[in-house]
Amino acid sequence: xxxxNWPLKKENSEAxxxxxxxxxxxxxxxxxxxxxxxxxxxxxxxxxxxxVCPQCSYHFQASSNERIDQLIDQGSWQxxxxxxxxxxxxxxxxxKLYSQRLKDTAFKxxxxxxVQTGTGTMxxxxxxxxxMDFRFMGGSMGSxxxxxxxxxxxxxxxxxxxxIILCASGGARMQEGMLxxxxxxxxxxxxxxxxxENLLYISVLTSPTTGGVTASFAMxxxxxxxxxxxxxxxxxxxxxxxxxxxxxxxxxxxSEYLFEHGFLDLIVSxxxxxxxxxxxxSLHNHSK
Amino acid sequence: MITSNRKPxxxxxxxxxxxxxxxxEELKKLAPKNDIIINNKIARFQNxxxxxxxxxxxxxxxxxxxxxxRQSERPTTLDYIPGILDEWIELHGDRGGADDPALVGGIGxxxxxxIVFIGHQRGRGTKENVARNFxxxxxxxxxxxxxxxxxxxxxxxxxxxxxxxxxxxxxxxxEELGQGEAIAVNLREMFSFEVPIVCTIIGEGGSGGALGIGxxxxxxxxxxxxxxxxTPEACAAILWKNSKESLAAAEALKITSHDLKVLGIVDEILxxxxxxxxxxxxxxxxxxKKELTEQLDSLSKLDSQTLKKRRYEKFRxxxxxxxx
Numbered sequence: 001x002x003x004x005n006w007p008l009k010k011e012n013s014e015a016x017x018x019x020x021x022x023x024x025x026x027x028x029x030x031x032x033x034x035x036x037x038x039x040x041x042x043x044x045x046x047x048x049x050x051x052v053c054p055q056c057s058y059h060f061q062a063s064s065n066e067r068i069d070q071l072i073d074q075g076s077w078q079x080x081x082x083x084x085x086x087x088x089x090x091x092x093x094x095x096k097l098y099s100q101r102l103k104d105t106a107f108k109x110x111x112x113x114x115v116q117t118g119t120g121t122m123x124x125x126x127x128x129x130x131x132m133d134f135r136f137m138g139g140s141m142g143s144x145x146x147x148x149x150x151x152x153x154x155x156x157x158x159x160x161x162x163x164i165i166l167c168a169s170g171g172a173r174m175q176e177g178m179l180x181x182x183x184x185x186x187x188x189x190x191x192x193x194x195x196x197e198n199l200l201y202i203s204v205l206t207s208p209t210t211g212g213v214t215a216s217f218a219m220x221x222x223x224x225x226x227x228x229x230x231x232x233x234x235x236x237x238x239x240x241x242x243x244x245x246x247x248x249x250x251x252x253x254x255s256e257y258l259f260e261h262g263f264l265d266l267i268v269s270x271x272x273x274x275x276x277x278x279x280x281x282s283l284h285n286h287s288k
Numbered sequence: 289m290i291t292s293n294r295k296p297x298x299x300x301x302x303x304x305x306x307x308x309x310x311x312x313e314e315l316k317k318l319a320p321k322n323d324i325i326i327n328n329k330i331a332r333f334q335n336x337x338x339x340x341x342x343x344x345x346x347x348x349x350x351x352x353x354x355x356x357x358r359q360s361e362r363p364t365t366l367d368y369i370p371g372i373l374d375e376w377i378e379l380h381g382d383r384g385g386a387d388d389p390a391l392v393g394g395i396g397x398x399x400x401x402x403i404v405f406i407g408h409q410r411g412r413g414t415k416e417n418v419a420r421n422f423x424x425x426x427x428x429x430x431x432x433x434x435x436x437x438x439x440x441x442x443x444x445x446x447x448x449x450x451x452x453x454x455x456x457x458x459x460x461x462x463e464e465l466g467q468g469e470a471i472a473v474n475l476r477e478m479f480s481f482e483v484p485i486v487c488t489i490i491g492e493g494g495s496g497g498a499l500g501i502g503x504x505x506x507x508x509x510x511x512x513x514x515x516x517x518x519t520p521e522a523c524a525a526i527l528w529k530n531s532k533e534s535l536a537a538a539e540a541l542k543i544t545s546h547d548l549k550v551l552g553i554v555d556e557i558l559x560x561x562x563x564x565x566x567x568x569x570x571x572x573x574x575x576x577k578k579e580l581t582e583q584l585d586s587l588s589k590l591d592s593q594t595l596k597k598r599r600y601e602k603f604r605x606x607x608x609x610x611x612x
Binding site: 081083084085086087089090092093094095143144146147150172174175176177178179180181182183184185186188189191192193195196211212214215216217218219220233234235236239240243244246248252253261263 | 518548
């Protein structure tokens with residue numbers, strides 16, 4: 001082998017190595033390693049523990065379907081507005097057409113957009129529940145998310161029900177331009193109506209809750225609850241690091257950080273969330 | 289109105305005009321005072337120059353508009369206020385330990401009607417910009433705005449807001465003090481006020497930082513102003529993974545006044561003098577005053593409940609989707 005071929009050879013062998021190690025770990029997600037403590041566990045064990053690591057209680061991302069199962073009484077879930085679909089109002093194209101991206105994501109996730117809304121009971125008590133799903137384009141908020149949450153809150157106002165929204169979102173969906181930004185206003189207006197009727201609204205912040213969602217309904221809960229160690233931010237960490245050119249505290253923009261600064265009522269583990277919400281609802285007697 | 293006497297920075301697309309302008313000035317100096325033929329020729333040059341300028345300005349790309357409104361000569365909120373209001377007093381403080389210089393507000397009178405005004409305040413030149421934090425308010429700014437708007441609501445004064453910010457401040461302190469919460473509360477509370485609210489985008493409307501004082505019964509926008517969900521630079525960096533694609537991002541995001549009128553986000557587009565508001569700030573302020581007066585005249589005919597209902601429905605309609 002000539003010397004000039006040496007780097008090439010090395011690159012190839014590295015690629016080969018990666019392939020090899022992948023083959024070992026891939027028996028299709030049967031075993032999962034905790035991102036935080038490295039515990040290796042059987043996937044069903046993790047699922048049974050609501051996707052919370054049994055050793056270090058790291059919270060894995062949960063899909064909206066899993067959340068519904070975890071929170072709502074079995075068989076009581078009644079979804080709303082499942083057939084709302086974005087129209088790609090700007091004809092947006094980045095590296096891919098937005099309309100195509102929507103179709104692909106819908107196919108992959110089985111969802112039409114980044115939020116599921118509906119009513120259900122929690123230990124017999126009826127609530128309006130909205131759950132964002134980070135798998136759908138980073139949980140970004142476009143027209144459909146805005147419309148579904150607004151309709152949910154309008155229903156809650158009309159039927160005098162408490163509302164709960166679980167946030168998981170990267171912020172406004174840029175592919176819909178200013179229409180996305182205006183969804184912040186729209187949802188906030190619906191919350192104003194809900195508030196005026198003296199109804200309870202609880203926002204539950206899960207990782208990540210950032211950008212336009214933080215600057216609207218996430219922070220407007222009468223009570224605000226967060227999952228442990230969730231990322232909750234207005235601006236991205238990298239943006240801030242670049243502007244101030246300084247290291248940020250380790251727990252910056254985590255639930256614990258926000259709790260310390262007075263922006264959260266409670267930090268509740270996912271395994272306790274249902275019982276805590278039921279307790280809170282029972283302490284607010286809505287039927288006048 | 290330009291406070292410093294340093295040479296203004298000319299954007300690329302204005303360079304040919306600026307060069308020709310300079311040459312015409314030179315010619316004028318050189319030409320003998322009473323030579324009619326030469327003077328006629330110079331006048332013709334000047335006419336052509338105006339035509340050229342009109343042409344350039346009628347075909348500005350979104351990114352060029354962004355650069356135009358970021359020019360430091362562009363009038364800011366406090367430049368417009370004296371031209372618009374008969375008399376005014378700036379008020380200070382959020383009553384929570386801060387007075388944010390990037391968001392100003394106060395009470396005043398427009399055509400005999402008492403109002404409260406609120407606006408983002410950029411600076412001119414580096415020193416002033418640092419003091420004003422480049423027009424990027426901290427949470428305290430939004431809380432000051434809310435306090436002033438509540439004041440307006442109590443005393444039945446219409447609210448005028450002027451939007452001109454690259455975005456809400458993204459910094460350690462801003463996160464610590466709850467930037468998200470401050471903006472969120474403003475969004476909700478602005479739907480509860482029983483007085484007319486007129487918002488005008490006078491320069492750059494940057495995302496949530498702009499929307500934080502941007503809920504109104506009428507949304508006006510200066511011709512060359514832009515209003516965007518994320519700056520084209522940030523959008524390019526995120527979606528194209530390359531911040532050099534900001535031209536494409538600016539086109540795709542639909543940030544110009546005409547695009548936003550079509551989308552139903554902006555109600556009226558206000559004409560700017562030739563060369564943009566910075567070319568003739570006084571005239572620009574008079575255009576603005578006329579439109580604001582008309583808006584207030586028509587809005588104050590509505591009773592408070594109708595006003596609130598209209599505002600709710602206005603934003604309720606925004607969004608594009610279909611149902612199958």
